Amino acid sequence: MSAVLEIENLSVRSGETLLVSNLDLTIGENARVGLIGESGSGKSLTALAATGLLPPGLTATGSVVLDGTEVIGARDADLVPLRGSAVATVFQEPLTALDPLMRMGSQIYQPVLRRRRRAGEPAARADIEAEVRRLLERVALPDPDRIANAYPFEVSGGQRQRVAIAMALACHPKLLIADEPTTALDVTTQAEVLDLMAGLVREEGMALLFIGHDLPVVARIVDDVTVMRRGEVVERGPVGTVLARPEHDYTRTLVAAADAFDRALGAAR
Amino acid sequence: MTAVAATEPRRMRASLTLSVGIVLVGLHVVVALLTLVWTPYDPAGMAGGRLEGPSLAHWAGTDRLGRDLFTQIMIGSRIALTVGAGAVGIGALIGVTLGILAAFATRFLDDVLAAAFDILIAFPTLLLAMLVVAATDSASLFSAILALGLAISAIVGRLTRILAKRVLEMDYITAARTAGTSWAGIVFIHLLPNIWPTLLVNFALQFGLAVIAEASLSYLGLGAPPPNASWGRLLQEAQGTVYTAPFGAIAPGLALVTLVIGMNMLADGLRDIGDPTRRRSR
Numbered sequence: 345m346s347a348v349l350e351i352e353n354l355s356v357r358s359g360e361t362l363l364v365s366n367l368d369l370t371i372g373e374n375a376r377v378g379l380i381g382e383s384g385s386g387k388s389l390t391a392l393a394a395t396g397l398l399p400p401g402l403t404a405t406g407s408v409v410l411d412g413t414e415v416i417g418a419r420d421a422d423l424v425p426l427r428g429s430a431v432a433t434v435f436q437e438p439l440t441a442l443d444p445l446m447r448m449g450s451q452i453y454q455p456v457l458r459r460r461r462r463a464g465e466p467a468a469r470a471d472i473e474a475e476v477r478r479l480l481e482r483v484a485l486p487d488p489d490r491i492a493n494a495y496p497f498e499v500s501g502g503q504r505q506r507v508a509i510a511m512a513l514a515c516h517p518k519l520l521i522a523d524e525p526t527t528a529l530d531v532t533t534q535a536e537v538l539d540l541m542a543g544l545v546r547e548e549g550m551a552l553l554f555i556g557h558d559l560p561v562v563a564r565i566v567d568d569v570t571v572m573r574r575g576e577v578v579e580r581g582p583v584g585t586v587l588a589r590p591e592h593d594y595t596r597t598l599v600a601a602a603d604a605f606d607r608a609l610g611a612a613r
Numbered sequence: 614m615t616a617v618a619a620t621e622p623r624r625m626r627a628s629l630t631l632s633v634g635i636v637l638v639g640l641h642v643v644v645a646l647l648t649l650v651w652t653p654y655d656p657a658g659m660a661g662g663r664l665e666g667p668s669l670a671h672w673a674g675t676d677r678l679g680r681d682l683f684t685q686i687m688i689g690s691r692i693a694l695t696v697g698a699g700a701v702g703i704g705a706l707i708g709v710t711l712g713i714l715a716a717f718a719t720r721f722l723d724d725v726l727a728a729a730f731d732i733l734i735a736f737p738t739l740l741l742a743m744l745v746v747a748a749t750d751s752a753s754l755f756s757a758i759l760a761l762g763l764a765i766s767a768i769v770g771r772l773t774r775i776l777a778k779r780v781l782e783m784d785y786i787t788a789a790r791t792a793g794t795s796w797a798g799i800v801f802i803h804l805l806p807n808i809w810p811t812l813l814v815n816f817a818l819q820f821g822l823a824v825i826a827e828a829s830l831s832y833l834g835l836g837a838p839p840p841n842a843s844w845g846r847l848l849q850e851a852q853g854t855v856y857t858a859p860f861g862a863i864a865p866g867l868a869l870v871t872l873v874i875g876m877n878m879l880a881d882g883l884r885d886i887g888d889p890t891r892r893r894s895r
Contacts, residue, residue: 424793424794
């Protein structure tokens with residue numbers, strides 16, 4: 345099985361400060377991998393480095409092979425066709441991840457148009473609009489026509505995140521990167537969006553890199569986890585094993601915190 | 614509910630401002646177009662006695678050569694609008710292009726462009742106009758438009774650069790890039806629509822300022838030469854007789870003020886309708 349994303353010895357620096365150090369991570373086709381760690385542990389930077397979109401001022405060394413192409417050191421123009429087709433990303437805060445002045449239907453229209461042109465499929469307006477509608481139905485949005493004509497600020501947070509997922513789906517990526525996609529949502533919506541993503545990843549045959557800090561949330565959707573702390577990998581393995589028998593102190597703390605939270609909830613009930 | 618109650622009067626005030634702005638500017642546009650085909654009197658010919666006050670025959674009186682002032686003020690509208698539109702057009706084209714370039718550029722080029730904007734803004738517009746007149750060998754409508762256009766391009770460039778930088782930092786730009794949007798796509802699909810409302814307001818404000826600046830240039834003889842009846846030149850000619858025939862200065866002054874106020878009100882009104890997040894949600 346070939347890998348969609350192969351990260352070897354990746355380090356990210358801001359000047360002298362090491363933000364991610366010697367990270368290895370491989371995601372095979374259809375694999376679902378979780379990347380866990382507290383904020384500032386370098387999870388999101390790893391995801392940005394994987395698509396060659398590190399903010400200016402940060403430098404990456406090592407090797408990132410995305411769908412057979414080396415990302416580090418590549419020209420941006422060479423990466424543009426790779427983004428979307430090889431990888432698409434869903435971000436944490438859907439309100440800022442959607443263009444505020446663009447109707448949401450048009451925001452899904454763009455990636456569909458791009459993908460169809462690349463694939464040489466019919467790209468007539470009616471074809472694309474039909475696909476936009478299908479995508480909105482696919483992410484279980486009620487009343488797709490209303491949503492397509494609405495601006496992001498006119499719908500709820502959960503609906504916005506579904507639109508963002510539809511945008512990512514529109515690309516038909518081999519790998520979906522989800523960077524804390526449920527953190528900005530309330531608990532009920534969180535569960536719904538997670539279940540939706542789990543189903544879509546399975547049905548569309550995408551690989552998934554799920555980034556989060558909340559162990560139970562990540563465990564719900566991935567098979568393997570990698571735990572990061574201060575830019576370094578401290579533990580990795582199948583999610584069941586890591587949860588049941590955490591080897592590193594930091595992972596134990598994460599598991600204990602999650603357990604304590606569960607107990608507190610239980611006591612409150 | 615309180616939010617709705619608070620925005621309603623504000624919205625009505627905004628639309629009132631916009632309406633008055635449109636009426637004032639529209640009036641000048643209609644008059645300017647009219648002068649292309651018809652004026653009450655021959656602008657260069659004697660139409661009555663010298664320095665007459667306002668009358669039914671001469672609404673704004675006559676100048677010291679006996680020419681009808683109202684005719685000249687009407688032609689002044691055309692000149693003011695031409696200069697305003699030309700200067701803002703040149704300024705917008707150069708300014709928006711360079712501003713976006715600076716926002717995308719490497720640090721060095723960005724610093725160079727930012728410094729260039731700042732220097733050009735600090736440079737007195739009058740001095741710039743004199744340089745342009747010297748470079749083009751004549752004071753003309755074109756030299757005035759060019760000088761004001763350059764001055765405006767620096768202001769627009771600086772504003773565009775700051776607005777574009779702010780937008781480029783937003784998550785939705787990163788999201789669009791991860792989905793494979795090219796740089797051209799980022800600029801035309803996401804960047805320009807998001808900075809456009811603010812730019813448009815600024816263009817309207819710059820238009821008003823350009824009209825005033827053109828009057829100053831013409832007053833100093835750096836604008837359109839006679840017989841072009843620029844308001845600035847009318848004011849300058851009326852200066853010597855302001856005590857005996859004050860209307861010669863008041864009338865072009867009024868014309869200038871109505872156009873500039875109209876433009877500013879238009880800018881204010883546009884600011885409030887340009888952003889869909891300020892529109893009433895359905």
